[in-house]
Each structure stands twice: as structure tokens, then as C-alpha cells.
Amino acid sequence: MAPDPVASGGVRGVAAGPGTEDVFAGGSENGRLMAAFDWATTPVGPVESWPASLRYAVRTVLASRFPMILTWGPEYTQFYNDAYATLIGAKHPGAIGDDLRITLAEGWAALQEPVERAMATREASWIPQLLLLLERAGYREETYFTVSHAPAFGDDGEVAGMHAVCTEVTRQVVAERRQRLLHEVATAAGRREDERDLAVRVCGALGADPLDVPFAAVYLGDGEGRLHRVATAGVGAAALPAAVGAAAELGAVDVAGLHVPGGPFGDEVERAVALPLSGGAGRETVGALLVGVSPNRALDEEYRTFHQLLAAQVAGAVTDARAYAAERARAEALAELDRAKTTFFSDVSHELRTPLTLLLAPIADALADSGGELPEPVRERLTLALRNGQRLKRLVDDLLEFVSIEAGRTAAVRVATDLAACTGELAGVLRAAAERAGLTLDVDCPPLPRPAAVDPRMWEKVVLNLVANAVKYTFVGGITVSLRAEGDEVVLRVADTGVGIPAAELPALFERFHRVTGSPARSREGTGLGLAMVRELVALHGGTVEVESEPGAGSTFTVRLPFGEPDTDTPPPASAAAVRAAALTPWDDDLRRPAPSPDPLGTVLVVDDNADMRAYLARLLSPSWTVRTAADGEAALRDVARVRPDVVLSDVMMPGLDGFGLLRALRADPATRAVPVVMLTARAGQEAAVEGFDAGVDDYLPKPFESAELLGRLRAVLERSRGRREPAPPAAPSPSAPAVPAPAPPRPRAADAVPAAPAAPTPAHLPGATTTTWRFPSSAAAIPPLRRRLRALLTDAGLDEDRVHDLVLAACEAATNAVEHAQDPREPYVDVRVAVDGGAVEIAVRDHGQWKERTSSMDRGRGSMLMSAFADVTAVPGPEGTTVTIRSPRPAG
Known part of the structure; x- marks a missing residue:
């Protein structure tokens, strides 16, 4: 039986509205x-x-493209459109006409209250x-x-159902x-060095x-x-x-057996995902992350992403933590190394002061x-020794003071000072040095309105370092030193017209030991502490130092200090600034030339860029040589080009x-290629000597x-360059140079006695050959x-590669024996003479000592065998050395 139209929300006897065929x-x-x-x-009955x-x-509802649903009557009979059908999934189409x-x-508990309230309140x-x-x-x-x-x-204006969009x-x-969770994980990770603490915070x-x-769960690798x-x-x-061996092993975890509730409805989690924590492209895995999957969300592409x-967030945090920890460990190691270095410098500086005092005081006393x-x-x-001893003392004092400043053990003791006059x-003090360099020095320091509170000794170092640097x-122009009061500050400016400083070097200019690469200067003398010390000393006064510079136009250093208040009325003892001036400008050449030798060797x-070293060498060599000097390599090339x-x-x-x-410049020019070169260097050690000989130097001291030793080596180099076989007679000593004693012959030892025999490495079988001689230090280098x-x-002589290899191997074996066996050599050298006549080669290797065999445990036992395999070898020992001759005849045919 059809429902009552009134109960269905209609009006009895009325069939208005769309026709039956038009409703749907x-x-x-x-x-x-x-x-x-x-x-x-x-419950709504037939459409009619x-x-x-x-x-x-x-x-x-059916005409709308927006999801809509209509319920009618107390039984909540449903009508909905296509868009709503997609929202209820598998419940469609069974939901049509249903309650x-x-x-x-399953969701009515959440829907009931708003639905019933809307129908009851009509809102x-x-x-x-x-x-x-x-x-x-x-x-x-x-x-x-x-x-x-x-x-x-309904038609009567009463609520007949519910309409939802x-x-x-x-x-x-x-x-x-x-997205919020990813942000929370990133925030919790932060910048941490403890990766375990990081993992706890991430979880x-x-x-x-x-x-x-x-x-x-977060798993981290142990490196093994x-x-x-x-x-x-x-x-x-x-x-x-x-612990597991790999992230994939976590996939075997019985997730259902954990009985972990998940999702908004408390259902048990049945799935989990094991994710490797990769350290990045090409890096090893740093760990693994095991995460449960919500039982109320499908593990779709979005969930996997x-x-x-x-x-990736967790892996990045762990990688950053490890990198941060490694960087901190490295920084701590560097800091510890820096502290050890500071302590070392401090201790060494203290230890150097005692012998310096015992050197300088007697010299000063003797002169006085x-x-x-x-x-x-x-x-x-004596004056030269005193001046350079004072320079060494200044370097030691600067180093010690800088170490003390870095260690926080130095403080400025300010006293009221007439800073303009000071x-x-x-x-x-540096005016004479500037004028000898061809520069003008303009000092513009008018009186200040009131005394400034500074530590005079520190201010002295600031001014002298800046002016000496200028x-x-x-090289051309001049230097201006000005002092002005600007408000509550004293401003010192030191401006020059020098070479200037590249912009890229300015940020590091005041760092210790920093040097501007490739910048021309009068000397390379110095520790690299001058400007760093200026900055530290100015900072101790509460001031600042800045620099403005343009390459080729010059530099201006600006020091700003507060006038300040004095700490004491007692000034510290003054230092000898004039003495420091000579130490600050070691390139300054204000020395008299020694008289030339009447009968020079050559x-x-x-x-040398040090004026005192040039003067000393000139004085030492002038009794035997005609001496010319140059302050750098460019000046030397110009001198060589003249004569x-x-x-x-x-x-x-x-x-x-x-x-x-x-x-390199001398060797590249055919006109000067044969000029012998002897190097002097402060870089001691075998590696430095090897570098010198590799570069083609004739001797290295x-x-x-x-x-x-220097005089003897110069004579030997000259003799070799002129092809002499006998040493030049020693020059008579002059009053200005100490006599050079002839080396005493070695004392004979019965155990080492050998028959006398000729020992000169002179090829006897190739009288018409081209001969080349070398001298090397008696060392493995x-x-x-x-x-x-x-x-x-x-190779230049045209020998084939295999023969060259064999002869080089034999000669080096002979030279190695000469270095290792010769004892108490009269001269610490090994002489090598090579004669080449067409395809015939003769190599003579001579030492200057008496041979002493090594123990069997030290000897390789293959020297003679190696040499004899490649050529005819003879060894002639003598009381003054042993000569090994290697002869390789011209190949047949």
C-alpha cells in the first residue's frame, strides 16, 4: 500500500511539481x-x-556537480548525485534509497549531532x-x-528532511x-653533534x-x-x-605482534616500513628508520613519498651531526695544537733570551x-754582530709578546702621554732609512688638546711597525704620518705611495704570519707578526685599526684610540727606539764598501736582500775576489747583463x-748558462739541498x-768552471778577514791502510773525448x-735508451758506494767525471775518504755485480780516496 502523502511530506490530493518523467x-x-x-x-513510496x-x-541534487545528499522523512531515506557517489566508494549504488x-x-556517531541539530533548529x-x-x-x-x-x-513549510553539501x-x-611533522623533526634535530641525542629528539x-x-625506531651505524x-x-x-646487519632485516619484524594502536580509531598496526638512512650520493648508509604504517590510511604513493x-630528513640530520662532531673535534685538535705551539714559542723565546743576553752584553761591553x-x-x-743580535732580540721579544697577548697574559698599562710629541x-727615527731609500717622510703631529692614556712601549711598536712597513x-714617493684628535678619539694615519694591497688580501692582512703573495718589497725579512701585533696592541687600548689600499697607488693605515684614563702615574722605562729602527729596516744599505783585492781570483x-749580509760577504770575500752586490734577483740580472x-x-x-x-733566468740565457751559481739559504735540511741541486745549482750552503767553508766552496766551483785540475793557491789573508787554515790531513789508521795509488778520476782511454765534471755533496741526497x-x-750524446739506463744505474751504484763506504773524507764531496767519444763512454766516480766495509747485514752485496753487468769496472783505492771507473766501449757495427 502506498504511503500517506501527508506522512511523506506532501499535500493530500496535490500532485504538483516536475512530472514523474522529469524528476530524474x-x-x-x-x-x-x-x-x-x-x-x-x-518509506517515501512511488514517485507519483x-x-x-x-x-x-x-x-x-541531481543537477549539481558538487557532492550533495538529501534525506527525506524520519527514516533518512537517501538521494544523492554522481559527485557524492564517488565519496562513498563501494557503498554506491546500494546506498540509494537506504537509510x-x-x-x-560507522560514522554516524560523528554525523548524528550536527544533522539532528540542523533539522531541529532549522539552522x-x-x-x-x-x-x-x-x-x-x-x-x-x-x-x-x-x-x-x-x-x-516539505510543501507545508515543515522540516521534512536534511539537505547536506x-x-x-x-x-x-x-x-x-x-608537512608539520617534517618541520618538527627538522626543528628537533637542529644543529647537534651528538647523534644519539639527535635520534632521541627525532623520535x-x-x-x-x-x-x-x-x-x-632509529638505528645508527657503528662504522663496522x-x-x-x-x-x-x-x-x-x-x-x-x-642490532641488525642492514635496514632490510627490519622488514622481518612481527609488527602485528607488537600490538601497537594507531590511527584516530585505535586500530592495531599491522605493517611497518624499513627505510635506509643514506649519507648522500656515493656515501655509506648511516643508519635505518623503522616506521609503522597507519591502519586507517592506504600505503599509497603519497604515503611512501x-x-x-x-x-631523508633524519639521514641529513645524522650526517650533519657527524660532520659537526668531526669539525668540532678538528677545531679542538687545532686549538690544542695552537695552545701547544703558543707554549712552545713562549718557552723557546724565554730560552733564547739568556744566550742572547750573553752574546749582546759582552759585545756591547767590548765596544764601550x-x-x-x-x-x-x-x-x-763587532758592530755588525751587535746590530744583528739586537735584531734577533727584537724578533724574539715580538714573538714572546704576541704569544703573551694571545694567552691573555698581557695588559696595557696606560699613562698620560703627550702622544703628538711621542x-x-x-x-x-726612521727618517734616515726613508731618505736613503729615496723617499720623503712627512710627520704632521700638532699638539693634542689633552694627554692621551696609552702604554708608551705598545704605542712605540704600533708606530714603528706601521712606518717601517710603509x-x-x-719605492717612489713618500710617507705621511699624521695624528689628530677627532671627538673623544685619537686618530693616527700612516699613508704611503707604495705598491698597494690587492682587495682580496685585505681581509687577512692583520692575521698572524700572513704575507701578501707576490707583492714587491725591499726585503722578505720579517716574521709576519708586525701587523697582527699592531691590531692586538691597539685592541688592548680599546681601539681599532683599518686599512684602505689600491694596488699601485698606495695604502693608508688608520688607528683609532680613545683618549682614555691613565692606569698609573709612573711611566714604564723607555726603550731604545733608535736601536729598534736598525732592526726594523735590515735592507737599509748604509755600509762602507771594503777595499778590493789587489790580486783577485775572479x-x-x-x-742578498739583507744589507748586513751583503756587507759581511763583501768584507769576507774582498781579500780574494772582486765583489759586486745586488739586493734582489732583478738587480742581479741587470748587473750580469753589464759584466x-x-x-x-x-x-x-x-x-x-x-x-x-x-x-732559471741565468740558465735560460746562452750567454750566462755556464756561469756557476752557489746558493746560500736559511732553509736547512736534506730536502732543501735536493731542491737546490735539482734546480741546477752548482753548490748549496x-x-x-x-x-x-764558503771560501773553499767558491774556489772549488770556480776551478771546476774553468776546467782546472789543480786547486788555486790560497789568497793571503788581509787584516779585515780571518786567515783560512788549510784542512789537516786525516790521521792514518792501521786497520784502514791501503796501498797508495792514483785516485784522480781522469779518463785514461778516451783522450779526445768531450768531458763533463760534477761535484755532489757526500750524502744520499x-x-x-x-x-x-x-x-x-x-741521451743528448745519442746513446740508445737501454744503454743509458744501464750506465746510469751503474754510475749511481758507484756513487752510492762512495757515499756509504768512505769514512772521514778530507772533503765531503763525491766527484764525477764523464767522458763521451762517439759511442764510447767512460765514467769515473771518486770519493775523498778511506773505505770501511759495512757489516753483512748492512750490505746489499750486489754493487760490483750490478756495475760489472753493464760495463768494465775497475776500482783503485788510495789513502786520499777511491776512484771507480766504468768503461763502456763503442758498440760494434
């Missing part, structure tokens, strides 16, 4: 389904009996992001809808929630979102291929493996007590063109050296340069 018109899929549906089986209000409402409370039984509701439990895809799904419920009125926002809600952040991550559990969230740590982002009794050459030598006096790097060009010297004696470290650059020179010589 419009072409929608749901319209066709509803048109075919037997509505007589539902529907009131106009229901017909209009149904037609409106809403049955269709959405529409608006609920954004309403959580609903749906079972539309075969599982209990977490969904979110933004929905509005409104009353549906809704849209699903599940993806947006879940995406925002996951704490993950535990705050059980909807997407019901449980989690094992991953250890370090933190968990949402699950007891004991329920998970303590979230897991990947989460793993002698009056005019000392011969002038002796007085000059600054003018200090700058004037003189050192200025001409020697002395190249070629017989020998060049050069320092290695010089401004502009250094010693090796000078050597580290500083400090004995004057007799001589073998590599011998190998290179001999290979080049034999």
Missing part, C-alpha cells in the same frame, strides 16, 4: 539509477506520490575538516570532510599534518604524531657494518631488535770599554725575483755557515740529481 532527468548516472529504482519499496518539494529537491544511518553506520551547520570513519575501500578509513547540514522543507579534504588535511617529535607514524637501535617512539625498545622525505783601541775592521765586525719622535713597500756577484761575473753567490728567499728565479744529469747528458 538531466543525464546523470545517478539519475538513471534512481529512475530505474523501485521507490515503492522505500511524492510531494512537489521532494521532487524539486531531488532534481536540484543514511545504516549506510554510514544550517558548517563543519570544516570533519573526521569521519568510512569503510568504503575494504578497510576502516580515516577521512575528512568539510560539510554543511541544512533542513529540507560536502567535499572531501582528506588529502589536504593529511598533507598539512605530514620524540615522531611520537607526537601517532596518526601518520604510530611507532618509530652493524646498525644499532638508539631510540624509539610509540613502542617498547625491548620489542625491537637491538612522505616516508622517503622523513628518512775599548774606546778607540780596537782596529777599525774589528770594530765594524709619535713625532718615533716616526723621525718604507718597506714604497769576480763574484753577491745577491758577466765568474761566480754568482745568491740567497734563495728574496723579494721579487728570488734565488731560484735568478738561477745552508746558513749559518763557516767562512772558511746527491744520487737523484746525479741520475737526472747523467741521463740527460748520455
Whole structure:
């Protein structure tokens, strides 16, 4: 029987509204389904009996493209459109004509109150992001809808049903929630060096979102291929493996057996994902992340992407933590090394002061007590020693003071000072050095309105270092020193017209030991502490130092100090600024030339940027040589171009063109290629000597050296260059140079006695051959340069590669024996003479000592065998040395 039209919301006897055939018109899929549906089986009865209000409402719902649903009558009979059908998934089309409370039984607890309230109050509701439990895809799904419920009125104006408009926002809600979690994980990780603490904090952040991550565990690698559990969230740590070999092993965890609730409805988690924590491209895995999967969300592509982002976030944090910890450990190691270095410098500086005092005081006393009794050459030598001893003392004092400042043990003792007068006096100390350099020094220090509180000794170092630096790097023009009061500050400016400083070097200019690479200067003398000390001393006064510079135009250093208040009325003792001036400008050449030798061995060009060293070498060599001097490599090349010297004696470290650059320039020019070069250097050690011989130097002498040794080496180099076989007679000593004693012959030892025999390495079988001679120091460092020179010589002579290799091997073996066996050599050298006549080669290797066999444990026992395999070998021992001759005849044919 058909329902009563009044009970159905209609009006008795009225059949208004759309016709039966028009109610479901419009072409929608749901319209066709509803048109075919037997509505007589539902509480609303057949379509023919529907009131106009229901017909209009149904037609409106079907025509909309927005998800809409209509319930009618107390049984909540459903009508909905195509858009709504997609929201309820598998419940469609069974939900058509069914009771809403049955269709959405799992979510009715959330819907009942807003639906009934809208119908009872006739007021529409608006609920954004309403959580609903749906079972539309075969599982209990977490969904979110933004929905509005409104009353549906019948023909009589009374509420006959409910009209809802809704849209699903599940993806947006879940995406925002996951984004917030990723942010929380990043924030919790922060910048930490303790990776275990980081893992705990990450798990704490993950535990705050059980909807997407019901449980989690972080495993970290131990560097030996094992991953250890370090933190968990949402699950007891004991329920998970303590260690695994790889992230994939975590996939075997019985997740269901953990009984962990998850999602908004408390369902048990049944799945988990094991994610490796990669340290980046090409790096090893740093750990693994095990995360539970929500039982109310499908593990779709979006969920997997979230897991990947989460793993990348944690991996990045762990990698950063390890890098930060490594950097901190490195910084601590460097700091410890710096502290050890500071302590070392401090201790060494203290230890150097005692012998310096015992050197300087007697020299000063001797000069003061002698009056005019000392011969002038002796007085000059003592004055030179005193001046350079004072320079060494200044370097030691600067180093010690800088170390004290860095260690925080130095404080400025300020006294009221007439800073204008003090600054003018200090700058004037360097006036003579500036004028000898061809520069003008303008000191502009008018009286200040009041005394300034400074430590006078520190201010002295500031002014002298800045002005000396200006003189050192200025070649044309002048230097201006000005002092002004600007407000509550005293401003010192030292400006020059020098070489300037590149912009890239300015940030590091005041760092200790920093030098501007390639900048021309009058000297390379100095420790690299001057400007660093200026900055530290100015900072101790509460001031600042700045620099403005333009390459080629000059530099301006600006020091700003507060006038300040004095700490005491007692000034510290003044230092001898004039003495410091000589120490600050070691390149300043204000020395008299020694008288030339009446019968010189030859001409020697002395190249050194230190004026005192040039003067000393000139005085030492002038009794035997004609001496010319140059302050750097460029000046030396100009001198050589005018008149070629017989020998060049050069320092290695010089401004502009250094010693090796000078050597390369001389060897590159055919006119000067044969000029012998002897190097003097402060770089001692075997590696430095090897570097010198590799560069093609004829001899190499580290500083400090004995004057007799230098004179002997220069004579030997000259003899070899002229092809002499007998040594030149020693020159008579002059009053200005000490006599060079002849070396005493070695005392004979019975155990080492050998028959006398000729020992000179003179080829006897190739009288018409081209001969080349070399001398090397009697040390293992001589073998590599011998190998290179001999290979080049034999290759240039046209010998085939195999023969060159064999002869070089034999000669180096002979030279190695000469170094290792010769005892107490009269001269610490090994002489090598090579004669080449067409394809015939003869190599003679001679030492200057008496042979002493090594023990069998030291001997390789293959020297003679190696040499004899390649050529005819003879060894002639003698009391003054042994000569090994290697003869290789011209190949037959």
C-alpha cells in the first residue's frame, strides 16, 4: 500500500511539481539509477506520490556537480548525485534509497549531532575538516570532510528532511599534518653533534604524531657494518631488535605482534616500513628508520613519498651531526695544537733570551770599554754582530709578546702621554732609512688638546711597525704620518705611495704570519707578526685599526684610540727606539764598501736582500775576489747583463725575483748558462739541498755557515768552471778577514791502510773525448740529481735508451758506494767525471775518504755485480780516496 502523502511530506490530493518523467532527468548516472529504482519499496513510496518539494529537491541534487545528499522523512531515506557517489566508494549504488544511518553506520556517531541539530533548529551547520570513519575501500578509513547540514522543507513549510553539501579534504588535511611533522623533526634535530641525542629528539617529535607514524625506531651505524637501535617512539625498545646487519632485516619484524594502536580509531598496526638512512650520493648508509604504517590510511604513493622525505630528513640530520662532531673535534685538535705551539714559542723565546743576553752584553761591553783601541775592521765586525743580535732580540721579544697577548697574559698599562710629541719622535727615527731609500717622510703631529692614556712601549711598536712597513713597500714617493684628535678619539694615519694591497688580501692582512703573495718589497725579512701585533696592541687600548689600499697607488693605515684614563702615574722605562729602527729596516744599505783585492781570483756577484749580509760577504770575500752586490734577483740580472761575473753567490728567499728565479733566468740565457751559481739559504735540511741541486745549482750552503767553508766552496766551483785540475793557491789573508787554515790531513789508521795509488778520476782511454765534471755533496741526497744529469747528458750524446739506463744505474751504484763506504773524507764531496767519444763512454766516480766495509747485514752485496753487468769496472783505492771507473766501449757495427 502506498504511503500517506501527508506522512511523506506532501499535500493530500496535490500532485504538483516536475512530472514523474522529469524528476530524474538531466543525464546523470545517478539519475538513471534512481529512475530505474523501485521507490515503492522505500518509506517515501512511488514517485507519483511524492510531494512537489521532494521532487524539486531531488532534481536540484541531481543537477549539481558538487557532492550533495538529501534525506527525506524520519527514516533518512537517501538521494544523492554522481559527485557524492564517488565519496562513498563501494557503498554506491546500494546506498540509494537506504537509510543514511545504516549506510554510514560507522560514522554516524560523528554525523548524528550536527544533522539532528540542523533539522531541529532549522539552522544550517558548517563543519570544516570533519573526521569521519568510512569503510568504503575494504578497510576502516580515516577521512575528512568539510560539510554543511541544512533542513529540507516539505510543501507545508515543515522540516521534512536534511539537505547536506560536502567535499572531501582528506588529502589536504593529511598533507598539512605530514608537512608539520617534517618541520618538527627538522626543528628537533637542529644543529647537534651528538647523534644519539639527535635520534632521541627525532623520535620524540615522531611520537607526537601517532596518526601518520604510530611507532618509530632509529638505528645508527657503528662504522663496522652493524646498525644499532638508539631510540624509539610509540613502542617498547625491548620489542625491537637491538642490532641488525642492514635496514632490510627490519622488514622481518612481527609488527602485528607488537600490538601497537594507531590511527584516530585505535586500530592495531599491522605493517611497518624499513627505510635506509643514506649519507648522500656515493656515501655509506648511516643508519635505518623503522616506521609503522597507519591502519586507517592506504600505503599509497603519497604515503611512501612522505616516508622517503622523513628518512631523508633524519639521514641529513645524522650526517650533519657527524660532520659537526668531526669539525668540532678538528677545531679542538687545532686549538690544542695552537695552545701547544703558543707554549712552545713562549718557552723557546724565554730560552733564547739568556744566550742572547750573553752574546749582546759582552759585545756591547767590548765596544764601550775599548774606546778607540780596537782596529777599525774589528770594530765594524763587532758592530755588525751587535746590530744583528739586537735584531734577533727584537724578533724574539715580538714573538714572546704576541704569544703573551694571545694567552691573555698581557695588559696595557696606560699613562698620560703627550702622544703628538711621542709619535713625532718615533716616526723621525726612521727618517734616515726613508731618505736613503729615496723617499720623503712627512710627520704632521700638532699638539693634542689633552694627554692621551696609552702604554708608551705598545704605542712605540704600533708606530714603528706601521712606518717601517710603509718604507718597506714604497719605492717612489713618500710617507705621511699624521695624528689628530677627532671627538673623544685619537686618530693616527700612516699613508704611503707604495705598491698597494690587492682587495682580496685585505681581509687577512692583520692575521698572524700572513704575507701578501707576490707583492714587491725591499726585503722578505720579517716574521709576519708586525701587523697582527699592531691590531692586538691597539685592541688592548680599546681601539681599532683599518686599512684602505689600491694596488699601485698606495695604502693608508688608520688607528683609532680613545683618549682614555691613565692606569698609573709612573711611566714604564723607555726603550731604545733608535736601536729598534736598525732592526726594523735590515735592507737599509748604509755600509762602507771594503777595499778590493789587489790580486783577485775572479769576480763574484753577491745577491742578498739583507744589507748586513751583503756587507759581511763583501768584507769576507774582498781579500780574494772582486765583489759586486745586488739586493734582489732583478738587480742581479741587470748587473750580469753589464759584466758577466765568474761566480754568482745568491740567497734563495728574496723579494721579487728570488734565488731560484735568478738561477732559471741565468740558465735560460746562452750567454750566462755556464756561469756557476752557489746558493746560500736559511732553509736547512736534506730536502732543501735536493731542491737546490735539482734546480741546477752548482753548490748549496745552508746558513749559518763557516767562512772558511764558503771560501773553499767558491774556489772549488770556480776551478771546476774553468776546467782546472789543480786547486788555486790560497789568497793571503788581509787584516779585515780571518786567515783560512788549510784542512789537516786525516790521521792514518792501521786497520784502514791501503796501498797508495792514483785516485784522480781522469779518463785514461778516451783522450779526445768531450768531458763533463760534477761535484755532489757526500750524502744520499746527491744520487737523484746525479741520475737526472747523467741521463740527460748520455741521451743528448745519442746513446740508445737501454744503454743509458744501464750506465746510469751503474754510475749511481758507484756513487752510492762512495757515499756509504768512505769514512772521514778530507772533503765531503763525491766527484764525477764523464767522458763521451762517439759511442764510447767512460765514467769515473771518486770519493775523498778511506773505505770501511759495512757489516753483512748492512750490505746489499750486489754493487760490483750490478756495475760489472753493464760495463768494465775497475776500482783503485788510495789513502786520499777511491776512484771507480766504468768503461763502456763503442758498440760494434
